[in-house]
Amino acid sequence: MLKSKFKWQLPKSDVSSDKIKEIMDACQLSEIAAKVLINRGYDTPEKATKFLTLDPEAIHDPFLLHDMQKAVDRIQSAIVKNEKIVVYGDYDADGVTSTTIMFETLNELGANVDYFVPDRFKDGYGPNMAEYQQFVENGVNLMVTVDNGIAGNEPIEYAVTHGMDVVVTDHHELPEKLPNATAIVHPRYPGAHYPFSDLSGVGVAFKVASALLDEVPEEFLDLVAIGTVGDLVSLTDENRFLVASGLKVLSEGQRVGLSALLKVSGLENRQINEQDIGFTLAPRLNAVGRIGNAGEAVELLTTFDDEKAELIAKHIDSVNDQRKQLVDMVYNEAILQAKSPENLARKTLVITGIGWHQGVLGIVASRLVEATGKPTLVLSGSETDTNLKGSGRSVEALNLFEALNTNRELYVNFGGHHMAVGLTIAKENVAALQTTLEEAATVADLDKNQVSPLPIDGVVKVDQITVPAIKDLAKLGPFGTDNPIPEFEIDSEKVTDVKQIGANQDHLKFQLAGVKQKIDAIDFKEGKLMPYLQALPEDVRVVGTLELNTWRNQTKPQIMIKDLLINAVPIVDKRTTRLSVKMFATQTTYVFFHKKSYEKVQTYLKPEVQVAVLEDQENFDLRLKGNLTLVDCPDSITKFADWLSKQSPDALTVYFYQQNNAYLDGMPTREQSAKVFKFFANHQDIDLKKQLPDVVKHLHIDQNMIVFLIQVFFELKFVKIESGRVSSIPNPKPQKLSVAPTYQLRKQQIETQEKLLYSKSATLTAWMQACLADKNKGVAE
Known part of the structure; x- marks a missing residue:
């Protein structure tokens, strides 16, 4: 499933309809606004009226x-x-x-x-x-x-x-x-x-x-x-x-x-x-x-x-524009460090740079916390400085000031509070700082507490969202610390019209459909999620704020998405017969079932991307998480189903690239096998490098099939191959072709490719989701 960024916290108890009506009547509010007031403790007409009345006596x-x-x-x-x-x-x-x-x-x-x-x-x-x-x-x-x-x-x-x-x-x-x-x-x-x-x-x-x-x-x-x-x-x-x-x-x-x-x-x-x-x-x-x-x-x-x-x-x-550019520049360098194998294994981040602008390090630290969920320090200095200076930001589960204050002697200057710190530290002490922060995260059990809570004011159906209701919510403002803008889980039938917007296509726009209406929703910086929502439109859950959008004198409700999740694992079907550089630009883990496939596209892969090559049995047993992209097609459908059942991905994209198409080539007929065998029995010392085209022309059999049969004959000791030259072996031991490993592999590949390459998209995704859900069985059916 595609996990939420936050831990959603709905109100603990339902509010009685009588109480809601009492507040609605006393304050002349919609049901949505009345529920928010009650859940926030303004649960009597007197309390609610006093809150809503902006009295100068305050x-x-x-x-x-x-x-x-x-x-x-x-x-x-x-x-x-x-x-x-x-x-x-x-x-x-x-x-x-x-x-x-x-x-x-x-x-x-x-x-x-x-x-x-x-x-x-x-x-x-x-x-x-x-x-x-x-x-x-x-x-x-x-x-x-x-x-x-x-x-x-x-x-x-x-x-x-x-x-x-x-x-x-x-x-x-x-x-x-x-x-x-x-x-x-x-x-x-x-x-x-x-x-x-x-x-x-x-x-x-x-x-x-x-x-x-x-x-x-x-x-x-x-x-x-x-x-x-x-x-x-x-x-x-x-x-x-x-x-x-x-x-x-x-x-x-x-x-x-x-x-x-x-x-x-x-x-x-x-x-x-x-x-x-x-x-x-x-x-x-x-x-x-x-x-x-x-x-x-x-x-x-x-x-x-x-x-x-x-x-x-x-x-x-x-x-301000310059500030944005500086933030982007530093962040782009910092995120590469954050995604190094060493940092991916850590619960916290200490990111260092040379010549980064001191004025934007706190903003960069905040963005890194948002991107990774990890408490983060961002430090910088010049090549000649003996000290680094910077800022840190944290998550709710770790008091950053207390975590670092235990080793106060490390710092030249230090100060801050629960969620943010500023510090100056000698370069030689950065390793000790990293250890101090990581140990504090372990003590705080950050693995279990890393997801920040998101208080939600209630569940609202799409058909309840109206312009008057949103105007009523605005009366609860101004919003900010201790009076946050109301967040709602939106109860919809499905999402529709999913698309990427923005100059760089990095924002997400879609509609949430109710029974009677559809409402536009915007999710900033999440354009990459488009294919996942398209894959499972009925399994998407969202939390967001309700706003009004006026365009050409027409005012309509709009939902600004705060968080979303997908209840099943989205499987994005991008099966292909060709691999290109742009297919490897996404931040995901690229999974290869064959080392040759990995070597073919190795130059396409940026240093920071995660790669898993599963050809060896040891690697095949890896348990992978996060967003996975399956680049090539595995050989065995049974082994693949077993592997899939043991994974815990947030989302899957499949390319299933296959260079040699066993399914289309098929298995050799008895006539083809006999014809090729007879040819090599009658023609000794054939130089495949030079003479293979002539053999193909003579036999009228596809080249790939001839090469396949030569390999099978070699494994069965019907022929020998030395320096690319094929010679028959006199009086070979009679054996069925089907016992040869290459023959067995071709049968597996045909079965696998039929299932993974030539099934309809809906059939493929349903089968893969069934494998993912079947944690005990893990076999193909």
Whole structure:
């Protein structure tokens, strides 16, 4: 069967029809949306109504945050005294939006203020000692950090002892020792009890701005939405209201720089949603910090000049394109390492490269985890560097930070959390790092826990999916962390109209058929699955999200596929009489039953592809998994059926190439056998290399048949062959031709080729699936 990428987790219990109707009536929702609310714990009219009502009361009093009053007092004092203030930001989407809000707020209040966004490669994350020293020398009186600072003990201590005050506003994990700052504004400060602990960096900056301005500054809500969604914090409670409100402001296009960015991103003049932020806006703002200087992003967000905004937006868009190219380039090299025999045998991956761009290593690690299901570290440096630097991403079953933290002495620098880490390590310690990670995977029993869970909100029939139902689901948004977009298993009759789409044909499009309607479905990056869905259209199960697609003023439901499985092993019939290079371009295991067939196409095979040559009995006993392509035709149908019954493929593609067609040649007749035998008895010392064409012409028998009979006669000692010359043996022992191994092999080949090469496609696939299902019997019937 074609396995799912995730472990599907349906709701544990059925919801009563009375409960569903109660929520439907109270909230005026469709059945689908009502079920989602109930399964997520909003199971009373009161809870459901409160969740759906985006009430401004959700915004908590900013002065409930620790040290807010101290922060406001110090900032106001600096404004009154015209002291030099610097806003110290960060280089991701959360950091640049935080910087923009704090800078514009202080500017509006008449402060003598500037901002600084660190360079990822020169300054690193958070307070940088050299930069702080420079600010002290330049006479800065007050530093206000946004989206950083909580772990900046040393630089902040230096600042304070040299007369510069520091107000820290941050949301990251709290270290054991907190910095000696003038004020620390943090939603999870020990002993403080702010009602909502999951504000992003921009959320904290927004709170400070609200406290300073003595009102909720709605003009900043677009920035709050971008930073909050971009930083993947919880979209519940206060954040949900802030993002929902910010999406409205963002759609109105009030900010010149964001309007320019929306235009170059193809989002102009439309209602912006959280997915537009997560997949389009935030990645562009992040890209600047990944491969350039994120100060340019703040410049875009703060400008009032249309022409300047357009220029910066276009440049940011081009930087994002550059980022994509860098990711693709590094990923293409990294995946080759991931598929080496050594790495295929490992539970985890440590991938290293020379000259890979540091800013994209985390993205590449994420893609490798998605492709392989393995916790992955991607490291790079120059030829002359003694150290490698990089990022790691993990799966739910392995806490990557804890796994690597057991050998902390290996690293020059190290930090992170459950799912992601960053580190610098000496090249000589990479082998030890690999061992540490692999041992942690063994302890975590990663083989059993490797498949990540996928919570599913319920099963929906194709005929239940309507435009009004999808609009009702949208009312549960904005979606994100802790309020994920609803995922459904789609109950369909079958899939139809399966095709590959996209410039490189790498995406999959098909329709899910119900009784009354068909709905389009899109599965990105899975175009390679097309033949498998076509092979078993009634055995496909899918999980996906429900969306609306508007084309030429017509709005229809559409399903975006998250995962799929096929309940039987798909067998793709590509039987051929010719092998070409393009037939060996797929990432699969190519299986050869004859070494000669493998040698014939060896130059077609890329170094990274997996190959199994089963000619030897030892290799014939191999148990193979994954996607298999059977290149040539085996000799024995009985042995092949037995072999097939012991395999566990996800999918099978069959070429069954056969150079010598025994089925079409057939077995020799008695007359042919006697004629050839008589000829060699009467003609001694025939040089086959030179005289075979003349023999064929004389006997009027096909050349292949003559060569076959010569081999049979040789095995029965009717003739001898020396240096290509055939001579008869006087008075040979009488034997039946059928006892010769070559004769027996030809009979097996004819039976096998009849079954595998000349049966109808449906008959072949049904027989092979029966063999695969028959784990005990494993014989041909």
